Amino acid sequence: MILAVAEQRDGKLNRATWETIAGAQQAGGEVAVAVIGSGVDALTAELAAAEATAVVVADHAVLAQYTADGYVQALQQIIAAEAPSHVFFPHTYQTRDFAPALAARLNRPLITDVIAIKKQGDAVVLVRPVFQGKLNADVTIGGPAPHLATFQIGAYRADAARKGSAAAPVKAAALTLDAGSIRQKPEAPFKEARQAVDLSQAERIVAAGRGIKGQEHLKIVEQLAQALGAEVAASRPICDAGWLPMDRQIGSSGQTVAPKLYLALGISGAIQHLVGMKGSRTIVAINKDPDAPIFEIADYGIVADLFEVVPALLAELNK
Amino acid sequence: MKTAVCIKQVVTREWPLRVNDGKTWIRDADATFELNEPDAYALEEALRLKEKHGGEVVVCSAGPARAAQVLREALARGADRAVHVESDALATADAAAVAEALAAALRDEKVDLVLTGLQSDDQGLGQTGVILAEKLGMPHATIIMEVQASESGLRVKRELEGGWFQWIALPLPALLTIQSGINQLRYATLKGIMAAKKKEIRKVTPAAPAEPPQRIAALYVPEKGKKTQIISGSPADAARELIVRLRDEARVL
Numbered sequence: 001m002i003l004a005v006a007e008q009r010d011g012k013l014n015r016a017t018w019e020t021i022a023g024a025q026q027a028g029g030e031v032a033v034a035v036i037g038s039g040v041d042a043l044t045a046e047l048a049a050a051e052a053t054a055v056v057v058a059d060h061a062v063l064a065q066y067t068a069d070g071y072v073q074a075l076q077q078i079i080a081a082e083a084p085s086h087v088f089f090p091h092t093y094q095t096r097d098f099a100p101a102l103a104a105r106l107n108r109p110l111i112t113d114v115i116a117i118k119k120q121g122d123a124v125v126l127v128r129p130v131f132q133g134k135l136n137a138d139v140t141i142g143g144p145a146p147h148l149a150t151f152q153i154g155a156y157r158a159d160a161a162r163k164g165s166a167a168a169p170v171k172a173a174a175l176t177l178d179a180g181s182i183r184q185k186p187e188a189p190f191k192e193a194r195q196a197v198d199l200s201q202a203e204r205i206v207a208a209g210r211g212i213k214g215q216e217h218l219k220i221v222e223q224l225a226q227a228l229g230a231e232v233a234a235s236r237p238i239c240d241a242g243w244l245p246m247d248r249q250i251g252s253s254g255q256t257v258a259p260k261l262y263l264a265l266g267i268s269g270a271i272q273h274l275v276g277m278k279g280s281r282t283i284v285a286i287n288k289d290p291d292a293p294i295f296e297i298a299d300y301g302i303v304a305d306l307f308e309v310v311p312a313l314l315a316e317l318n319k
Numbered sequence: 320m321k322t323a324v325c326i327k328q329v330v331t332r333e334w335p336l337r338v339n340d341g342k343t344w345i346r347d348a349d350a351t352f353e354l355n356e357p358d359a360y361a362l363e364e365a366l367r368l369k370e371k372h373g374g375e376v377v378v379c380s381a382g383p384a385r386a387a388q389v390l391r392e393a394l395a396r397g398a399d400r401a402v403h404v405e406s407d408a409l410a411t412a413d414a415a416a417v418a419e420a421l422a423a424a425l426r427d428e429k430v431d432l433v434l435t436g437l438q439s440d441d442q443g444l445g446q447t448g449v450i451l452a453e454k455l456g457m458p459h460a461t462i463i464m465e466v467q468a469s470e471s472g473l474r475v476k477r478e479l480e481g482g483w484f485q486w487i488a489l490p491l492p493a494l495l496t497i498q499s500g501i502n503q504l505r506y507a508t509l510k511g512i513m514a515a516k517k518k519e520i521r522k523v524t525p526a527a528p529a530e531p532p533q534r535i536a537a538l539y540v541p542e543k544g545k546k547t548q549i550i551s552g553s554p555a556d557a558a559r560e561l562i563v564r565l566r567d568e569a570r571v572l
Contacts, residue, residue, distance in 0.1 A: 068449075068459060093480050096437075097461045100449035104415065109532040112444055125536065130442050131345070134336055136541045137442075143532035183458035185488040189479055204571065210332075228572065237356075240500030253478065253498075261571040268332075282569040284561065285547075291335070293541070300564060301547045302557045312558035 001030040001053065003084035003146075005075065007092055008035065008043055009066065009189070016090030016151075018158035021050050023151050024088050025162050027117050027124070032056055032082060033168070036074050038064035044170055051162040054171045056082060062177040067184040068098040070177065075102050078173050084146050091150035103148050110148040111139050113271070115155045128152075133271045133293040153252070153275050197231070197247050204230035204261040207250055207277070208238055211266015211287060211306055215243040220310045221265060227317040230261070235273045251276035265306045269294030286310070320374035320468060322365040323402075323428060325421055325435040325451065326358040326393055328386040332440065342537045344411050354389040357436025361497040363504050364466060365434050366397045372468055375399045377428060381420040383407045387520060394515035395507035401520040402428070406528075413531050414446035420525040421447070422454035432473075433494040437462055452494035460487050461496040 004024040007014040024031045033047050036058040047055045058074040075098075079087065089095040091113050103110035116127040118138065126139045126149055141147045199205060206225040212218060218232075225232045232248060239249040250257055251273040262280035267273060269285070269292055277283070278297050285298035286306050295301045302309055330336075331351045339346050354362075365376045378393040380386045381404040390401040404420045412420075425433065433455070435448035452459035464484065465476035472490045478498050479485055507515075550557045550564070566572045 093462055093478065096445055097449070097459075097477075100414065100446035101453045101459070103446070104418070104450040104453035109413075109415070110446060111533060112446060129541070130538070131330075131336055132332070132440055132443070134540075135338065135345075135538050137535045138537040138539075139533050140536045141533045147532075183490060184460060187486040187488075189483050189485040191482055192484060236499065240360075242503065246500075252480070261565065261569070282565070282571045284565070291540070295547050295549075296541060296543045297545055298547045299545065299569065300561060301549045302561060303549060303551075304554060304557065308554040309558055312554040313561065315555070316558045316562050 001032055001082065001084045002027055002086045002088060003056070003079070003082060004031055004033050005087060005089045006033055006035040006043070006047055007090055007094055008037055008040065011037070011040065011043060013043055013046060014090060014092060015158055016092055016153050018161045019153065019156045020088050020090045020151050021052070022156040022158065022161040023117065025051065026156065026160070027086070029085070032084070034058065034075070034078055036063050036071060045167070048167040048170060049163050050168060051164040052168040054169050056171050056173050058173045058175055060175050060177050062179050062182060065186050066094060067182050067186055068101055069182045069184055071098045072102045072105060073177055073181070074173070074175055076105060077175055079106065079146060081173065087146050087148045089148070089150045091152050095150050099148060099150060106146070108146055108148060109141055109143065110150070111141065112150045113152050114149050115152045129271050133269060133274070134291060152271065154278070199231055199233055199248070199250065199255045199257050202231040202257065202259050204228050204263075205233050205250075205257060205259045206230045206263045206265065207233040207235065207267060208265050209235040209267030209273075210237050212238065215241070217307070218243060220314070223314055224263070224310055227314055228261070228263070230263070233257070235267050235270070264294050264298070265310065267294050268292045269296070320368060320372050320432060321377070321428070321430045322368060322374065322432045322434060323377045323379055323425055323430040324358070324362045324365045324393070324398065325433065325448070326362060326378055326380050326389055327355040327439050328352045328380060328382050328389040329355045329439055329441045338538045342539065343535050344538065352385060352388060354392055355436055355439045357438055357440070357497070357499050359436070359504050360499050360501050361434040361436045362393050362396060362398065363502045364497050366505070367502060368432070368466065368468055374431075377402060377430065379421055379424060380404070381406070381409045381417050381424075381525070383410050390520055391515055392507065394518045395511040396505060397511060400518055402523060403520050404523045404525050406525050408528060409525070412528065413442075413533060414444040414450055416528045416531060418447050418450035418454055419528070421451050423525060424523045425455065431491045432468070433457065433492070435494070435496050437496045437498055448494055448496040455492075455494065457492050457494045458489050459494040459496070460489060462498045463495045464498050464501050466495065
């Protein structure tokens, strides 16, 4: 049985949960869903719509707010009781915070950032990006169950998750949890000052990556954006360096966008960036490196020095 | 406060990757290597905490002999001494094996705080820090954007997704994985490079690792999901052609 672990905050399900359920269903065999929290009846009912053998509910006051220690203890107990062959998670920041600790405590392997499952005979092969997405690795797992895996956002479609003909049975997990053993003391989540720029509404975006090399070169990016009627954005390293404000960042830790035109300048296309823009209608990539992963999702590509192509584009647009 | 920073040596970003004959790793015999960038932010944060609160910064890396390069680099930036868990097998090992090697070397150091970057630029498993915390019996928090330290413990700002953040209090000793961009990196000065030559790199030989449960069966260039039209020619020709395609074919201008 594959156990798919749901993710929720304040009683709201993270969308990636349904992607993980879809992945578990497509892997074949029985699927159960686990949900962790306090007072999660409504969520349990929502998840029971899935085609699953059970929804296992870990409902406990200690689990009201997410903590790594609380989640590791709860899941350790659920796994001991349910004995799944695999445990699947969405590859979110929250999963990244506790799943490696859970795997270490169980002394079982965790394969992170999986983008596909392949069957080779009886063996299950998990595919994950490595080297910044420039290569993929087929990973095989041996040793005793359970085997743990996290699924990259978008690896499976949430709407591909099959619904059951009747609600799945709900099963309360028997938990022994002690508030005193939770070492992390969380405060309430908060949003940083409202984002000044909402890039999700932009029709066209010109985004710069490491290939821009220096803050002084952003001028040509801005000129190109202006000529195209586009907003300026960037990949994470540009914002980390302070060359553009953080609210111009596209990717898993920034904004998710889907404009009509996304023009990527000197962006290699690490998976963390791609998840934030791959829904764009037309993607143009200009990059010196013909092997840059951005070309895998681009509609149009120019393999050349952006410092030669951008001035040529400006000259053409200003004709 | 005594802080250990775990750093990794990875192949440079510009290095053209080619898969080896066994398809299990890249050909890196003549590659150039550098400090894993996310770890550079962890090192910088440790140096800043030392400037504020005093103490010592110990850098630790698990890898082959060549990994001494990034330890020297860290010493030149201001770390006080280094621990090198030296083994060729660690260059391609999974997170559990690397964490075990680091834990064995750090147990006797009795540090108050361990910092790591949030993931490596090579395998990108994003697990080593959290597994290390578990092996050292420390509480942890990940993807940290601000660190407030006091005698009684830590208060750290964790980045959640979609612009959300959360403060978390932790007792010491603790382990944090640091989010890239938390600070502005410093680079080694000539004086730092000279001083680094006199600093200690303690070598540790790890126990033979257990057979890992997972392995890379094949490494390959991903298939393209989309048919990319590559526009060639001189910059002027390519620019003209691209504008035409965007206007007439994609109709996005």
